[in-house]
Amino acid sequence: MQSVRYDAIVVGSGISGGWAAKELTEKGLRVLLLERGRNVEHIKDYVNATKGPWEYLHRGGHTHAMEAAYPVLTRDYALNEKNLAFWVNEKESPYTEVKRFDWYRGYQVGGRSLTWGRQSYRWSDFDFEANSKEGIAVDWPIRYNELAPWYDHVEKHAGISGSHEGLAQLPDGQFQPAMPLNCGEEMIAGRLKNAFGGKRRMIIGRTANATQGLPGRAPCQYRNACWLGCPYGAYFSTQSSTLPAAAKTGKLTLKPWSIVTEVLYDKDQKRASGVRVLDAVTEQTTEYSAKVIFLCASTLNSTWLLMRSATDIWPGGLGSGSGELGHNLMDHHFRCGADGDLEGLNDKYYYGRRPNGIYIPRYRNLFGEKREYLRGFGYQGSASRDGWTRAVKELGLGAEFKDEMTTPGPWKFGATAFGEMLPNHANLIGLDASRKDKWGLSVLKIDCATGENERLMRKDMMADMAEMLEQSGAKRVKTFDYGSFPGMGIHEMGTARMGRDPKTSVLNSHNQVWDAPNVFVTDGSCMTSSACQNPSLTYMALTARAADFAVNELNRRNL
């Protein structure tokens, strides 16, 4: 069996893997970037990016056949005719749900960086200190000041647009100019500020859509077609941002169709020596060796890989010595909030499709407030004028009806909260030996549910939005709770948490596996708590920080 040597191997090419590849190559390492799925070339493979809505047979909707082929994706908005090629083939890659867990995956170069929601928020010490202060799970081994320079670093390259607000719970960053609020949002934002004395604030979303050009990238054209892939490279993805930077160094080798079945562990050296790769197409096996290995395969997949590795030493896999590998799975719970009608703006409209909404940063359980639950939530939503879809429920047909429904309808505002989910040892993943995927690997089984804290929080998540809308003069305010199952947030986190003690955590403060210091896990698996902010920006910062550390340790010959 051949073995090809690199300085570093990065497993996974999504948001975290792209950053690992960029940082490591730019620091001079020869990097092998492994991706289990197909290649997706920037621009060329965004095959639907410029199609009109009418160019799809079912206008983007579902068919029976799609629903049968995608039993998980069909549970929410994600199943659609337009970017189906960016979602995993569920028949080839099944998993077992002990309890319902909606796992939305993107197995291709770029991973879910192609389809992500792009909301990018810093965490604060309210988040990093919460576990410790409340005696929940274990303490994060880092604090905000250690991550702040890395947030700076990744924001500048990724291109995050946003406004400076001076909020302690949502630190400002290196922002490109913010997108504006529309008239409806501006009206509510102003009234909210007055009604709640500045404690509850509505700001424009901080998004990885560039409002100014970056090398190789045009600014946002306001098409709001991001999840088809952007031919302007205006939003951050592996393809638009990190992959070209890594490729430019001449030190990157990208290999699609490469399923890493195992991290190879040298028990004498107490180091990983490389990885074993199964070619997804030919099913040939190849081994690659490297001095450092970054696992960035996505939250559940990096842990799945650890569970398959070094099982001759640790039956539960590499990193399982603590008993925490696979445990403490989290997501955000959402789909709950309120909406209402805005009046007095019928002579106002907007032009362009802004790929961004509003954000109401967390205000609960901060600055001395104490609710009956721990932690908090932020809101995401938008104001807009109704389109033709309002016609479905309205009485009427004929010429007058048609002409009326052709014009913009009433202004509406709606928002859902995204709530923090507490880490819980009982929420776990493991191998299901009774079931194999297409390539003969035992699939993951997932056993995860939200608990009492989340249930109590949801009451505020609904009631607070209704209160804010009523205080802002919205009419016909209605709350909603469409139910939220773990996974739906597509913010899965945990299962290989960072910590201060190898007895209670899988990774140390630099994302090194305690038992294999040259193995770094920097995707969502590493998260010790979930906060309520969208997590991807934090994965970027943690990855860049870990890559810097890894290269320094290599130079000191510590790895």
Place this chain on the structure above:
Amino acid sequence: MNAETNQDQLINRREAIRRVSALLGGVAFVGGSGLLAAAEKARPAAASTGEFTDQDIAFLDEIAETILPATKTPGAKAAKTGAFMALMVTDSYGPGEQKTFRDGMRNVDEAMQKAHGVSFMAATPEQRLAVLTVLDHEQKRVMDEREAARRQGGAKQPAHYFRMMKELALLGFFTSEIGCTKVQRYAEVPGRFDPCIPYTQGEPAWASHA
């Protein structure tokens, strides 16, 4: 899945959340026999419409045109809405809903016979509008009752056939090329975002993209 989520397919999560309560209790868009691959290769019209005949499609075109007639802008027939309705019923509706829809087509014809002694196809536009207006009131009443029952904890019931027809006609028309570019306004690349501009009543809405 139902109509609200079907609409959600057209939009991203934020918009989906914003709109999710705007569309409640429409057609259950489950069922159908279409192929995933169908999205990638344009199929001939006959195969796409399954058991629907050309006469069926002509009939659906007239229903859609009655709901959304040519005015100062083109109507549903010009946008080939009947063929789209037939395709969606075939590919996306469950067997029970397909039956409801097909029985509904006969009901429309019978209602016309009863009211004016002619077939729907032979009826005048005024007669069609009168009959479908009655059916529209009926579907609205039935759907509101079913929605109220569902809110009381009852099971979600299937849609009234005329709600199905109306919803499919609207979807087919307003997402067609004519519906986007000749009826509404469509900008493939807006290039900028103006957050607050004057609006004069009667100006068409901007159509969405992805």
